[in-house]
Amino acid sequence: MQLVDVSFRAGSDTWLHPFSLTLAEGVNVVLGATRAGKTTLLRILAGLERASAGRFLSRDRDLTGVPVRQRNVAMVYQQFINYPSFTVFENIASPLRVACMRDADVRSRVAVLAEMLHLSPFLSRYPAELSGGQQQRVALARALAKDAELLLLDEPLVNLDYKLREELRGELAQIFAERRTTVVYATTEPQEALQLGGHMHLLSEGRLLQSGPTLEVFHRPATLAAARAFSDPPLNVISASIDAPSGTVRLIDGSTLRLPPRVLARLPTSIDDVTLGLRPHQLTLTPHEGTECCLNGQLQLAEISGSETYVHIAAAGVSLIAQVPGVHRLMLGEPCTLYFDPADLYCFDRHGGLLFAAES
Numbered sequence: 001m002q003l004v005d006v007s008f009r010a011g012s013d014t015w016l017h018p019f020s021l022t023l024a025e026g027v028n029v030v031l032g033a034t035r036a037g038k039t040t041l042l043r044i045l046a047g048l049e050r051a052s053a054g055r056f057l058s059r060d061r062d063l064t065g066v067p068v069r070q071r072n073v074a075m076v077y078q079q080f081i082n083y084p085s086f087t088v089f090e091n092i093a094s095p096l097r098v099a100c101m102r103d104a105d106v107r108s109r110v111a112v113l114a115e116m117l118h119l120s121p122f123l124s125r126y127p128a129e130l131s132g133g134q135q136q137r138v139a140l141a142r143a144l145a146k147d148a149e150l151l152l153l154d155e156p157l158v159n160l161d162y163k164l165r166e167e168l169r170g171e172l173a174q175i176f177a178e179r180r181t182t183v184v185y186a187t188t189e190p191q192e193a194l195q196l197g198g199h200m201h202l203l204s205e206g207r208l209l210q211s212g213p214t215l216e217v218f219h220r221p222a223t224l225a226a227a228r229a230f231s232d233p234p235l236n237v238i239s240a241s242i243d244a245p246s247g248t249v250r251l252i253d254g255s256t257l258r259l260p261p262r263v264l265a266r267l268p269t270s271i272d273d274v275t276l277g278l279r280p281h282q283l284t285l286t287p288h289e290g291t292e293c294c295l296n297g298q299l300q301l302a303e304i305s306g307s308e309t310y311v312h313i314a315a316a317g318v319s320l321i322a323q324v325p326g327v328h329r330l331m332l333g334e335p336c337t338l339y340f341d342p343a344d345l346y347c348f349d350r351h352g353g354l355l356f357a358a359e360s
Contacts, residue, residue, distance in 0.1 A: 001022070001023040001056075001057065001058045001059075001150065001182055002020070002021070002022045002023070002056075002057045002058075003019070003020055003021050003022075003023075003044075003045075003054060003055070003056055003057075004020050004054055004055045004056075004057065005018050005019075005020055005053060005054040005055070006018065006019060006020070006044065006051045006053070006054030006055070006056070007019075007051060007052050007053045007054060008037075008040050008044065008049065008051050008052050008206075009052045014206060015037055015040045015206050016037045016040055016041065016044075016051075016206045017206050017207045017208075018053065018054065019207070019208035020054075021201055021208060021211050022211075023150075023182050023184065023199075024182075024198070024199040025180070025181075025182055026176065026177075026182070026183065026198050026199070027173075027176050027177075027183045027185060027196050027197060027198030027199065028182065028183060028184045028185070028198060028199045028200075028201060029185050029186075029187060029192075029193045029196050029197075029198060029199070029200050029201070029214060030042070030184060030185065030186040030187070030201045030203060031186075031187055031188070031189075031190065031193045031200060031201070031202050031203070031229065031230065032186075032188065032202065032203035032204055032229065033188055033204065033229070034188060035205070036203040036204055036205060036206070037203050037205070037206040037207075038154070038155075038186040038187075038203060039154055039186065040206075041186075041203070042075070042152045042154050042184060042186055044056065045073070045150065045152060045184060046068055046071070046073050046075050046150075046152055047063070047066060047067055047068035047070075047071045047073065048068055050064075050065055051064070058149070058150075071150070072148050072149040072150065073148050073149070073150045073151075073152065074095075074142075074143035074144075074146040074148040074150075074151050074152070075143065075151075075152040075153070075154070076136075076139050076140055076143045076151075076152070076153045076154070076156045077139075077154050077156070078154060078155045078156065078158050078159055079159065080127070080132060080135035080136050080138075080139060080159070081139055082127040082135060082138050082139055082142070083127075084126065084127055084128060085126075086126070086127075087123065087124055087125060087126055088114075088119055088122050088123045088124070088125055088126075088127070088130070088138050089110055089114075089123040089124065091127070091138050091141075091142055092110045092113055092114065092119075092138065092141045092142050092145050093106050093109075093110050093145070094142060094145075095142060095145050095146040096109055096110070096145055099146075109145060110123070110141075110145070113141040113144055113145055114141065116141075116144075116175065117137040117138075117140060117141050117171070117175075118137065119134065119137055119138065119141060122134060132159065132160055132161075132164070133160055133161075133164040133167075133168065136156060136157070136159075136160060136168070137168070139156075140156065140172075144175070144179075147181075148181065149181060149182065150181070150182050150184070151181055151182070151183045151184070152183075152184050152186075153183070153184070153185045153186065154186045155186055155187055155188065156185075157169060157192075158188075169192060169195055169196070170195070172185075172196070173195060173196050173197065176196070176198075183198075189232065190218075190230050190231060190232040191232060193214060193230070194214065194215075194218060196214070197214050197215070198213075198214055199211070199212070199213060199214065200212060200213065200214040200217040200218075200230075202217060202226055202229055202230060203229075204225060204229050209222070209223065209225055209226040209229060210222045210223070210226045217230060218230055219357060219358070220354065220357045221346070221354060221357070222353070222354055223348070223352045223353060223354060224237070224275055224277065224348040224352040224353075224354075225352060227277055227346060227348075227354075231279055231280075233280045233310060233321045233323055234280075234321065235277050235278070235279060235280075235346075236277065236278040236279070236280060236283070236318075236320045236321060237275050237276065237277050237318070238251055238252060238275070238276045238278075238316050238317075238318055238320075239251070239252040239273075239274075239275055239276075239317075240252065240274055240275070240276050241271065241272045241273060241274065242259070242267060242271045242272075242274060242347075244264060244267045244271075247259045247260070247261075247264050249276070251316045251317065252316065252317040252318070253316050253317030255295075255296075255316060257293050257295075257342070258292075258293070259293075259342050260292055260342060262343065263342045263343055263345070266356045267355075267356070271347075271349070271355065273349075273350040274347055274348060274349060274350070274355065275347070275348045275352075276345055276346065276347055276348075277345070277346035277347070277348065278320075278340060278344060278345060278346070279344070279358075280310070280321045280322055280323035281323045282340055282341070282344040282358070283311075283320065283321075283322035283323070283324070283338045283339070283340050284322070284324060284338070284339045284340070285311065285322065285324055285328065285336070285337070285338070285339070286339065287339045288339070290341040290343070291339035291340055291341050292341065292342055293339070293340055293341075293342045294337050294338060294339045294340070295313075295315040295316050295320070295337070295338045295340075296315060296335070296336075296337050297313040297314050297315025297316070297320070297335075297336055297337075297338065298313065298314050298315075298333060298334070298335060298336060299311065299312070299313055299330050299331065299332055299333060299334050299335075299336045300312040300313060300314050300319060300332070301332070302328060302329070302330045302332075304327050304328075307325065307326065307327070308323060308324065308325055308326070309323075309324050309326065309327060309328040309330075310322070310323055311323075311324060311328065311330065311336070311338075313336050313338060315336075315338060320338060322338055343358065343359045344358045344359070345358060346358055
């Protein structure tokens with residue numbers, strides 16, 4: 001499946017700027033912040049919206065302008081959309097009955113899907129009698145029952161609590177891996193995108209930043225904008241210049257770092273006006289083997305989140321975030337040193353293009 005030069009305008013507003021992308025068989029993750037254009041893209045794929053320009057091709061068919069009822073597509077929304085007057089069984093069975101499937105086959109198919117999504121004990125209940133997580137499982141089962149060529153999921157777990165999201169996320173990755181269909185899964189969460197894997201389409205403000213295998217996009221973002229979009233907590237960025245002959249990096253506050261030969265070998269020449277990037281999990285509070293560089297600063301904030309601590313430090317003329325394992329009780333304003341492996345650095349030119357990526 002392929003979108004060719006697709007764009008979407010509503011009045012004077014451009015919601016999707018022209019781009020082309022190819023959907024891989026299996027999981028396609030559409031990652032982007034709120035208002036990135038994810039829902040608009042899914043609605044165009046579903047046939048609920050018509051693109052202002054461009055075409056949607058599926059194998060040997062041109063689906064541009066084809067209404068949703070004539071497309072082999074299923075969609076799951078953020079909200080728990082089920083038929084309130086139908087039991088769980090009838091909700092799951094509804095697309096099978098529309099397809100005039102025999103009763104025995106309907107019962108067999110519903111039983112398989114109910115077992116897969118842990119709904120077997122609830123088949124005689126109505127949606128109002130279920131928890132939020134169970135209701136969303138019903139919506140997923142109904143979408144899977146249709147056995148559509150294209151399955152669209154628009155942030156389907158966003159309204160669930162953390163524990164349910166984690167549970168369903170792992171189950172979905174397994175379910176998708178077992179099915180031969182094209183799945184397009186929209187999310188705002190980089191960690192969710194990494195867990196689902198597959199193929200990545202990175203959106204920002206209606207623009208397609210990058211497409212490719214998810215892990216490749218994560219490890220080799222083509223631009224600074226892509227690296228920032230695919231990082232949570234946010235990517236740490238520092239303005240700098242690099243003198244390759246001496247191996248010296250001069251940071252925006254005048255401080256310097258020394259790059260070892262193994263990193264210098266990746267530089268074609270000395271470079272002025274670059275942006276260095278470091279992911280928060282690559283910074284530590286204590287030195288260990290490989291952490292040849294350090295940044296001295298002052299503690300601004302320490303946020304404890306479960307078994308991790310997010311440490312905010314003023315250093316190198318900017319505010320940096322370190323995501324460190326364990327619970328660390330630190331005093332605000334105290335001196336603090338961040339250590340990192342220089343091989344973990346990303347480097348972008350003055351236009352935001354990638355010069356070199358961290359060693360994955």
